[in-house]
Amino acid sequence: MKPFAYTRAETVEAAIAAEGALLAGGTNLLDLMKIGVAAPDRLVDISRLPLAGIEEVAGGLRIGAMARNADIARHPAVLARFPALAEALLSGASPQLRNAATAGGNVMQATRCSYFQDPASSCNRREPGSGCSAIGGQTRNHAVLGWTEGCIATHPSDMCVALAAYDAVVMIEGPGGRREAAMESFHPLPDAAGAGPAPLSPGEVITDIRLPDPGGMARNARYVKLRERTSFAFAIVSAAAALDLRDGRIAAARLALGGVAARPWRCRVAEQALVGQPATTESFARAAELAVQGARPSGDNAAKIELARRIAIRALSLAADGTPDRLAALPASVFAGENNG
Amino acid sequence: MADVINTQGHVRLGSNAGQGLTRRDGVLKVTGAATYAADNRPEGLLHAVTATATIARGRVTHLDVAAAEAHPGVVKLYTPDNVPPLAVSPDEKIHPFVWRMEALQSDRVRYAGQPIALVLAETLEAATEAARLLAPRYEAETPHVTLDDAEPFETTTTAFGRPADHSSGDIGKARATAARHVVAEVETVAQYHNAMEPHAIVARWTGDRLEIDTPNQAIGLARQTFAAFLGIEPAQILIRSPFLGGGFGSKAILYGGQLLAVLAARDTGRPVKLVLRRDQMYGPVGHRAPTRQRLRLDLDEDGRIAALQHDTLTMTSSFDHFLEGASNASHSLYATAALQTTHRGLRADIGTPGPMRAPGEAPGSAALEVAMDLAAQAAGLDPLAFRLRNHAETDPSNGMAFSSKALRECYAQAADLFGWADRPAEPRRMRQGQLLKGWGMGSAQFPCPMFTAAAHATLRADGSAVVETSAADMGQGAWTALAQIAADGLGLDIDRVEFRSGHSDLPDAGVAGGSGHTATAGTALFNAGADVVRRLVDLATGDPASPLFGAGNSGVTARGGRLHRNDDGRSEAYEDILARAGLDMLRGEGTGAREGQPTRAMFSHGAVFAEVLVDPDLGQIRVSRLVGAFAAGRIINPRLARSQLLGGMVWGIGFALQEEALHDARTGRFTNNDLAGYHIPVNADAPMIEALTVHEDDPFVNALGIKGVGEIGVTGTVGAIGNAVWHATGLRSQRFPIHPESLILSGESL
Structure with missing residues (x-):
């Protein structure tokens, strides 16, 4: 190098x-x-910066940017009040990587678009203006939402999908002082020319991530991830869902999709549509239709739209069933818990 | 079969062989003390890195040699313009098991990932950066890398020189008698070995003597090959290969980078190390090519196969020939009145394929077992009953009797453990919670080749022994199993036997491949030990001072380090016999090979039963149970054999559901050439897996009755999983791996 x-x-x-x-x-x-x-x-x-703490703050949580993925996933407050975040983290990477990878780094990780990773390919994200070799190529891992002719890459993180659903805020310090950015819009969507602006300006550092009080959603939250290999594989599609249920009706809902766009895809229209509805498969199916509204294949990947719709229904249904007291084996797998054979 | 092997009757198998000893090198490996090739750091070492082509077809027109050479730490840079010559062109086919290689012989690019330059530097980092700075420019031509657009060519052979086509019986006549037929079309994809240890070499010259550390599955052949290309005598070369971090066929054959490292070491007068990056293992070191297979099974009224046709389309490189012999998997497993198999080849802009665990058998078995399931359904028979009805009593391709075939017992034991009798005939009848559950099965079969091996055994004055052969332990445990056989050959406890292996100054043990290493090298070792014992018996029975005097040459048995009279039981220790004869050592030699043309069909067999769970909405598949039973002759070490069989079955999970190398068809470059993108199973993908071995005596396969267990686990398993997916979902995938997307194409939940 x-x-x-x-x-x-x-x-x-x-x-x-x-x-x-x-x-x-x-x-x-x-x-x-x-x-x-x-x-x-x-x-x-920056790995030695004193930013590895995880603290409960007024019902919510403050996760230091240097907190390790493994430590976040096993933190009692995360397990008790943000279980979909624990599931998402434990479904990502491998134990060795989770022991090393940080919260801030997870947010800032690059797309795994194979054309981005191949310097011999054209990539507007890597080299603005050079074009996009992914279009017309192998696109199974590519976007079906929010993409442009400039870039069809996806953000690979599991953690960020759960964070987006939990209304997380990314805290940033830089030469111009402090600012904050909502997780759901932290990563820019591509524009016609390419990947869009960088999420951080030169000199900016993520210091921590804040999660507000999940309120009545604490024990009705799940993360589900579709993939062929049970560990060390990125999502084909994934979904984080949380529900505040009052007498079988939905008082508030959260839904975010992973593996479908250049950012964790928060589905606010679908969430709105769920408010006041009964927690039934029919409600979830209508919401899931809304969640993938506007989706279109960026290549030979139309099946991902249908899979995203279905995994949204699954995540909402599992959230409605309630988070298990103990985190299931095979976190986020459709075979988690007693279904694992 | 008797437990006494009749090598003049003195030694018996079973004192050490047959026991589940742990690996002799296990502690070294788990503590990190085992030295793999790339762990060697001789003084003055130079690090080599190859620059690799990013086009799949064309010519290199420019390399920025000046920029690379100017990089700090760079010592030397080789391109086709200045690479030292070899004695023989790397494009020469000097031996059937020597592939045509790239050693910078021209500016021509034949596949993506081909080496196009070699950089030597004081550090790995400097060499890596200098290789990048070469910034090659190309005259690119349109590549062809898929079964759809590669160029057909005429061939009469498949891999290993086997005939491309086979026909026995009258297929037209047989079809005329048939009541119905089924057709199965199955595609398999390109797969790469991905051994955990990357291909590596450390080369060092001392005068005209060359020392090489490199993992290799066939050290003797490798030494001859190096010698031929370098124009030196094999005796000038020492290859050390004590540990291989997996090979699976990819380390059986030399590749151009190894020649380049040796040339560079000679040219610079310094040791040179070359270790391939993971992505560089996609191209020059072999792979399993994709196949497109079509099977037609014609059935009579009773569900017997009247005719079996199996056609395979596959591809090789533009410059060498290795066609995956998938159709051959149909030759010898099921009875049929008429058999017809063909292979057609394409030339593509890819690295030359090579043997990869169960080459031919793995994709061929996958397609055959899917076809058998379809046929069972058409015949209205349970899949197991259908296979039993078509059990071959003789090899249908040549009419030979089997040397042994305990396949019926495999079916019975595996089916019983699995609980197959409770299987509903119709698909989509079983659920576990919301998940669909399905059961499928496949038969396993793998041939029992023997190669050629030699071994020495030396009994020492203290009654202990050393045995020597250049066998390859690539994780399968060869050094443990072979030492067990050697100890029995000598009539010694294994703790009294020192086992030396893994370098080329020892007698050649042949190739660790074809599942024939234990049989071949084991026979040589056993014979070497028996040779020592025969000499001891001669000494003792001819010596009036020995209690064995007059016992006669065949009235003596060796065990536990003593010779025993068969008549009155008196005995004498080896060391006493040597001492009285005034000998400080006694040496024996042995070889292992199959003599003459086989008069029996020789195969290992097995049965694999799979249970899968399928998510009805998302199409995700999980192999929740896998049970196999295998009849593979004499099992030398049950613990290691079980591991080998389990490993093969896990390989089958990867084949059925995960492994797939993806090319961009426009450039011919890979898009997933790393372990994050190219998926092989993890432990969590194999929750319950069991492999039984079924007792089998085989007096024909070799004197020791050993078949082989290295590859058979892959066969049967892939088809069993595919058939279980059908049983769960009612959908027949026509392609492996089966992706979730293919199951939800209908738009409905399953």
């Missing part, structure tokens, strides 16, 4: 001042450097 300078930031201020690519768990950036997709001149190691 290209030679690079390495510095370690001891404070957030130092990280902001240092000009370079931020290195946290290294589980994605180092891979990209090895395959020649990322070639930073300077790495700024």
